[in-house]
Amino acid sequence: MERDYYIDSLKKSNFKITPQRLTVIDYVRSHSPGHFTAEEIFNSIKSEEPTITLATVYNILKALQSSGTVKTFETGGSTWFETNTDFHGNFVCSNCGKIYDIDIDEKGILGNIEGSGNSVQEATLILRGICKECLPDHD
Amino acid sequence: MERDYYIDSLKKSNFKITPQRLTVIDYVRSHSPGHFTAEEIFNSIKSEEPTITLATVYNILKALQSSGTVKTFETGGSTWFETNTDFHGNFVCSNCGKIYDIDIDEKGILGNIEGSGNSVQEATLILRGICKECLPDHD
DNA sequence: GTCACTGCAAAGCCTTTGCAATGGG
DNA sequence: CCCATTGCAAAGGCTTTGCAGTGAC
Numbered sequence: 001m002e003r004d005y006y007i008d009s010l011k012k013s014n015f016k017i018t019p020q021r022l023t024v025i026d027y028v029r030s031h032s033p034g035h036f037t038a039e040e041i042f043n044s045i046k047s048e049e050p051t052i053t054l055a056t057v058y059n060i061l062k063a064l065q066s067s068g069t070v071k072t073f074e075t076g077g078s079t080w081f082e083t084n085t086d087f088h089g090n091f092v093c094s095n096c097g098k099i100y101d102i103d104i105d106e107k108g109i110l111g112n113i114e115g116s117g118n119s120v121q122e123a124t125l126i127l128r129g130i131c132k133e134c135l136p137d138h139d
Numbered sequence: 140m141e142r143d144y145y146i147d148s149l150k151k152s153n154f155k156i157t158p159q160r161l162t163v164i165d166y167v168r169s170h171s172p173g174h175f176t177a178e179e180i181f182n183s184i185k186s187e188e189p190t191i192t193l194a195t196v197y198n199i200l201k202a203l204q205s206s207g208t209v210k211t212f213e214t215g216g217s218t219w220f221e222t223n224t225d226f227h228g229n230f231v232c233s234n235c236g237k238i239y240d241i242d243i244d245e246k247g248i249l250g251n252i253e254g255s256g257n258s259v260q261e262a263t264l265i266l267r268g269i270c271k272e273c274l275p276d277h278d
Numbered sequence: 279g280t281c282a283c284t285g286c287a288a289a290g291c292c293t294t295t296g297c298a299a300t301g302g303g
Numbered sequence: 304c305c306c307a308t309t310g311c312a313a314a315g316g317c318t319t320t321g322c323a324g325t326g327a328c
Contacts, residue, residue: 016282016327038318053285058318063283073265074213077293078317091257102255113266116241118230121268126212127252129260155302155307177293192310197293202308216318217292 001069001083003029009067023049024060028070032083035090035099041081073124087123093131100131140208140222142168148206162188163199167209171222174229174238180220212263226262232270239270 006025007017015021023045028036042057061081064070071085075092080099082090089102104125113120145164146156154160162184167175181196200220203209210224214231219238221229228241243264252259 014282018283018327020284051285053287054317055286055319056284059283074216077213089252089262091252091255091259093257094260100255100257102252102257104252113228113230113241113243116230116239117271118232118239118241118266119269119274120230120266121233122266123228124265124267126263126265127257127259127261128263130258132256135258153307157302157308159309190310192312193292194294194311195309198308 009069013067015063036081089125091127095134148208152206154202175220228264230266234273
């Protein structure tokens with residue numbers, strides 16, 4: 001996604017554009033699609049933005065999330081952020097810890113949900129197992 | 140589920156049967172299907188088991204999970220436990236906080252996953268929105 | 279100029295850990 | 304009897320909060 005997509009989304013939600021926010025945007029853009037913790041982002045950008053703190057990174061990620069450009073999910077006791085806002089599965093390898101996006105046919109799931117009478121705004125699918133690379137017969 | 144289902148599952152996984160474990164089993168059995176935090180269980184059973192601590196409840200829930208009778212998912216910064224081990228969605232109402240089980244057709248999802256080459260052991264689907272009861276036009 | 283945002287430190291959850299004492303098999 | 308489990312206290316990880324100073328608009 002273009003930088004302006006993030007900037008415009010922030011503006012639309014009445015958030016200000018700060019250098020710190022731009023640095024985080026550049027980070028997630030250049031690592032998309034991917035999965036980040038606040039701490040990971042903090043560690044990666046603090047050379048570029050030496051006064052930034054972890055609390056600010058959390059604040060920025062919350063703003064990005066409110067403006068709709070970032071999604072989150074919780075697993076293993078921490079919160080993960082991602083730029084892939086389409087419905088998909090997040091496969092977490094129990095061996096190496098890597099997270100992979102898995103395309104999912106949304107219809108099969110959403111069909112059931114609508115029938116429940118609840119208004120669904122957001123869906124998060126977490127899968128756990130052993131990834132391709134960690135399977136014993138991996139070549 | 141019967142009490143023996145939990146007991147036998149624990150034994151099969153080489154866990155011992157303690158009075159504290161039976162108390163937790165009775166609690167989840169009498170609240171099934173449902174969604175519990177460790178603290179909720181702790182608060183509910185401490186009158187019956189006055190010396191128990193939160194750490195022990197966590198320990199017991201971990202044993203139940205390893206023996207396959209309890210599943211967990213994380214949301215809102217805490218871990219939820221449930222006895223419904225079949226694949227299903229957990230709908231979390233952003234307004235009242237209640238959690239509802241939603242039946243999901245597993246095939247639509249698993250079809251995609253198998254194709255990815257990873258070995259999936261477990262799937263958790265979390266849905267967020269406004270529940271039936273909280274919708275403005277609720278009668 | 280104003281109000282949101284930043285940086286900092288501290289507090290606040292939730293969960294785990296270490297260890298001595300206990301008791302289930 | 305022995306080793307897993309308990310109870311207790313303390314520590315640990317992740318995230319939020321409060322507040323004074325700064326800077327985006």
